[in-house]
Amino acid sequence: MRSEVCKGLEFLGVKFDEQKNQVRGEEAVISADDSKVKVVVIPTDEELMIATDTMNLL
Numbered sequence: 096m097r098s099e100v101c102k103g104l105e106f107l108g109v110k111f112d113e114q115k116n117q118v119r120g121e122e123a124v125i126s127a128d129d130s131k132v133k134v135v136v137i138p139t140d141e142e143l144m145i146a147t148d149t150m151n152l153l
Contacts, residue, residue: 097125101134108132 101111108131115125118136126134 097134097136104132109134 097116098111098113101109110127110130110132111134112125112127112130115123115127118125120138121136122138123136124133125136126132
């Protein structure tokens with residue numbers, strides 16, 4: 096999915112690295128070393144955020 100999101104953004108300077116994209120569950124730079132734009136993966140826990148926000152509203 097990440098590669099699909101980055102596809103077509105080469106005109107902006109994005110160079111995607113499929114090898115670096117193999118990371119799961121940790122923060123990492125997945126753009127190529129010579130990319131003009133840094134592409135970063137930042138893991139999130141959406142379910143925890145929804146639960147926390149709901150509790151704050153109650």
